Amino acid sequence: MAREHAAWLKLAHSATVRKQQAAFTGATELPLTLVPTIGGMGGFDAVRSSGAFCVEGCMGERSGEVCQQMLVGAERRAARNSEAVQFRCPAGLFKIIVPVFVGGQHVGNVLAGPFSQQALDRGTLRRLTHRLRQWGLEKRLAGLRASWRYSPLLSDERSRSVATLLKLFADYLSELGNQISAREPRQRSPLLKKIEAYLAENQNRSISTRDLAQRVRLSPCYFCKLFKKQTGLTFTEYRRRERVEKAKRLLLDPYRRVSEVAFEAGFDSIPYFNRVFRRVVGCSPSAYRASVARTIQDKRLTI
Known part of the structure; x- marks a missing residue:
């Protein structure tokens, strides 16, 4: 934080x-x-x-x-x-x-x-x-x-x-x-690297806090405290942001519908996806896609 x-x-x-x-x-x-x-x-x-x-x-x-x-x-x-x-x-x-x-x-x-x-x-x-x-x-x-x-x-x-x-x-x-x-530079601990690697391998699975705590051999309570201390985020919020980052990459494909992006990124609800995306990125998924498209077009015009 x-x-x-x-x-x-x-x-x-x-x-x-x-x-x-x-x-x-x-x-x-x-x-x-x-x-x-x-x-x-x-x-x-x-x-x-x-x-x-x-x-x-x-x-x-x-x-x-x-x-x-x-x-x-x-x-x-x-x-x-x-x-x-x-x-x-x-x-x-x-x-x-x-x-x-x-x-x-x-x-x-x-x-x-x-x-x-x-x-x-x-x-x-x-x-x-x-x-x-x-x-x-x-x-x-x-x-x-x-x-x-x-x-x-x-x-x-x-x-x-x-x-x-x-x-x-x-x-x-x-x-x-x-x-x-x-x-801003962020130093990642060995524990956080291990967690990130596990999440990357299982990004399409629904992983609970308890599951991940067992994976790194910590009690759920201590895991939550340690995770928040090292990342500044709760595990739930961290997962949301990871999914939003994936959604941002998927939105670069202009032929992918926003609804497809939402579900592929791991969100179960379109309204919830829109709300979380806006909160993290500062604009809607459609506005983000349009902004990226304009940036790409401007770069082409200057080449």
Whole structure:
């Protein structure tokens, strides 16, 4: 997992990525922040250092604590379904969060906002004042008004467009992160080499953790701990990634249907294959095939 998080740090400090963040803000009027996973390395301290203003709380006092709770819930929903999630902050404004996966690991998020979808009328202000009172923030009404005053107003259609742009940006970061992670040197232990050789010989068989643990003469529990320590992945996730790599090779054949690739790579379900492939690679199998085809065509044109 350290490799994946190292890739995320490189993304977050990339001059190119920062230019893209600035371009997004210029086009949408929304701040765009790269936020590390709250449950990952550094927790909220890492999130604060990323410049995620909402974590500090735009209304002062303990509004930051409430922001953190809402951000945690939104992050979990987004990561669980690998999709954009729109949620409200304590000030009643909206934000959109999209997870970024590198090597199948949730390493960070892109966060846009805040914005409103209606004017701050009396009814809305009354409801928000009641919520502030429940949180012990009734004295922060001036901060709430200021947050609304300086946040852009987006229609439903425009907020959906923003979510689409964020998802595309998150997919781009995932693909770039996977490339960075793949370039990092990895030392493979004799045990891991033995496991990889056995899996290669039996790639078309369904192999359980217990079967493989017996093969290398370890207890299943110790095998799982050792495997995770050496690879940064669970055995199940490792197998998924191996199958995705095989699928990527098979997709190079333009005459092979995606469904054939899925089953030949070891997946039992097309929707599951699409979901895992997107999470690991950062795009769908069809999009990956089209991207590779364009790259090959561009190389031919330059020869």
